[in-house]
Amino acid sequence: MRFPTSGCTLHLLQVLLTIGPFITVGQRVTNQGEVISIVKNAKGPACSVYLPNSAKSVESLNNITSENLNFTCPNPQDVFVVKTTTVIDCTAETYRMDVGKMDSLPFLKFNRTFTWEVTALPGRAVRLGFPLAGLRQVLPSIGCPEQNVYTITARQATRDTAVGTFCPNGPVSGILVLSKGMVTVEVPSQVKMDLPLFNISVGPDIKTLAQFEVAIPRGLTVSEFFSPEYPARFPDGDLMWSFNVPPKHYATVQFVSSDSPGCSGQRATVEFQYKNFSLVKNLADTQPAKAHGNFSMYLRNCKDRNFPGNSLAFKVSVIPAETKGLCSVSLAKEAGLSIHIKKTNPKSGCVIKKDSVVVAEVTLSAGKVTNLNFQDCTYEDLSLMINQTIVCRQLWECPSSIPLTVPPLQPCLPQLISSVTWHLQAPAGGGLELLPATGSLQQMFPGFNCNGSFTLLVTERDGFSVGHFCPLGPIRRIQTFNNISITAMPTTDNLLIPSQQSFFSVSFQRKIKENYIFFVSPQEGVPTLLATPGWPDGMRTYTTASWIFSLAKGFLASVNFVTVSQPKCEDGHTGITVKMQGSHEEVYSQREDEDSVSEVLVPNSFYLNVSNCLVERENFRMFSKIVMKQNASSLPVILGLAGVMLVLAVVVLLAICCMIRKRQKQDSCHPVSVYNPNGNFMAPGHPQNPKTRADSESHIYAYIDDTQSRFKPQGLE
Secondary structure, eight states: OBOOOOOOOOOSOOOOOOOOOEEEOOSOOOOTTEEEEEEEOTTSOSOOEEOTTOSOOBSEEOSOOSOEEEESSSOGGGTEEEEEEEEEEEOSSSOEEEEOOOOOTTOTTSEEEEEEEEEEOTTEEEEEEOOSSOEEEEOTTTOOTTSOEEEEEEEOSSOEEEEEEEEESSSEEEEEEESEEEEEEEEOTTOOOOSOOEEEEEEEEOSSSEEEEEEOOSSSEEEEEEOTTTTSOOOSOOEEEEEEOOTTEEEEEEEEEEEOOOOSSSOOEEEEEOSSOEEEEETTSOOOOSEESOEEEEEEOOOOTTSOOOEEEEEEEEEEOOOOOOEEEEOTTOTTEEEEEEEOOTTSOOEEEETTEEESEEEEOTTOEEEEEEESOOGGGEEEEEEEEEEOSSGGGSOSOEEEEOOOOOTTSOOOEEEEEEEEEOOTTEEEEEEETTSOEEEOOTTOOOOSSEEEEEEETTSOEEEEEEESSSEEEEEESSOEEEEEEESSTTOOBOTTOEEEEEEEEEOOSSSEEEEEOOOBTOOEEEEOTTTTSOOOTTOEEEEEEOOOTTEEEEEEEEEEEOOEEEESOOEEEEEETTOOOEEEEEOTTSOOOSEEEESSOEEEEEEOOEEEESOOEEEEEEEEEEOTTHHHHHHHHHHHHHHHHHHHHHHHHHHHHHOOOOOOOOOOOOOOTTSOOOOTTOOSOOOOHHHHTTTOOTTSOHHHHHTOOSSOO
16 A cells, blocks of 8 residues: 655646637527526536626626626526526416427527416416427426426415426326415436427416326336325415326225324325215325226315325326237337236236237347237236347447437237346447436445336346446546447336337447546545445456546545455455556555555545455455545635735726826737537637547546556556
């Protein structure tokens, strides 16, 4: 183990005064009641926005019309969100407006939020209609990867209530909110608002806080729903779901999770209203099963104001009535796709037939047509697993990016997917890069609870585990040397994977020297837990892994080696090294025959590299915890720089005043950089074209060299 030392040069002051890029809004004419604002992200890096004629920079601007905007950072689209708010008066007896294509240029590279605040007459409903593709309700923590996110809010006199979060393509065709509602659409960067979104109209008189209109599609389906603000309890106000069930179909309601308070008065109940009868149930009761026809479901809230209300998550599964009609499934044009359907409950009355022969399970193969029949089967009786192989034989022929999406299924098939696996094969001399559709991942470990609805298991083709991951975390992307398989699975038996959901975007690239590279951006104060591939077992012989950590300015990382298990090496050595980015100098280095430390402090962005030897016995594995925190030593420097810059500003102002008095000439203009939404950023004073990332080779990590990739280091005696 060695902690290298070297001489350090302290630069007392290096000040660079720049004016950031500007963006032209142009002659955009806002609609009546529409206000455009630009707001800085709470956790974004330091950056401000200001108007050209204003000397004061701020973190937000309201009521933008036709002005130029200046920024104090080179990439404002990574820092700011553009918000458009429209206020609509629906107090007339009749009103309807179609919300269609939105003009989002020149803010296309920014994340954008569009909000409509709609007010109706007291007692009347604001109806939001989604006639084209409908919406699918999701938990707010899951969101809609690479899609617009819809959030519906009921604006009450005492508080706002989040009615629900929704993704495009689902059974919810309309939502009614009492008197005053708000719909917010979050649009990711680079996504154009060029499709019809929804319509707004005046609805009927309603007595509930909100109503949901649900159009169930034909076939064997399941839909999930959540009460407002789930999993928290929502406040006063009953709810109603109106279900339109296809003819010759049966519907079953199952409560997945319910939380009813101990009301001293009227308890929370659920009322089901069918065409000729109604049922009242407690939340703990068995709910209706295999009911025929349309129905409405009312959730009656607790009437005791000393209790906050109740919460509910439930599923509605719909199956076709028994029929002799065939389900003809064709995978003739689906290369590399196979579907496996299995009966999971042998005691149920569910019957699967393939070509009129009763079977317990069946596999549908690519290039073939299979005739199936399902009789009296619910979603609990069947397990459906999808396997898809994606092959690229020549690197120059590979698409730049391939989305890993659950393929759409024919309506007659069960729409309830238990797992989906993609087998990825790169060409000779090629590797793979994975970008999570959720934007980031966190590594999972035994006993770890994933807040998302699915998990992702990345393995090599022989089943060796690269890692088990959950959506949303510090890991931004993954690069692998070998061909891999990715399996998406629901977190519990009560959650199922919807078809057409996207999980990863994969690209084929040139082979990397390491076996695995993980790009990590930790958050302040949030521990990042990482383990070597194969955990809790050991790494493969002669394999390497690297984690590339990007820290925010003014922060350091505390690297804690919680568990390090070292083997006895037959050839070579194991290695754990920590290196600063942009430097060949090692901050920390350890091999299997050296003592280890429990913590290493790293002041800037860095690399954590591990390498295995040819193992004679035992295994090499490492579990680490990294915490990013404020670098206390940088505070005096920051204050000192602020003081020096203040002095410089005074000197500059005095010099300008003297120049104005001596020379009554026109003001000289300093060169500024230009924010080009479709191009690169050019710094002032540099007439040559700036190097791209590929030209500059800043992404090549020269110090993760060939010797470390097999870890036979020299001079480490």
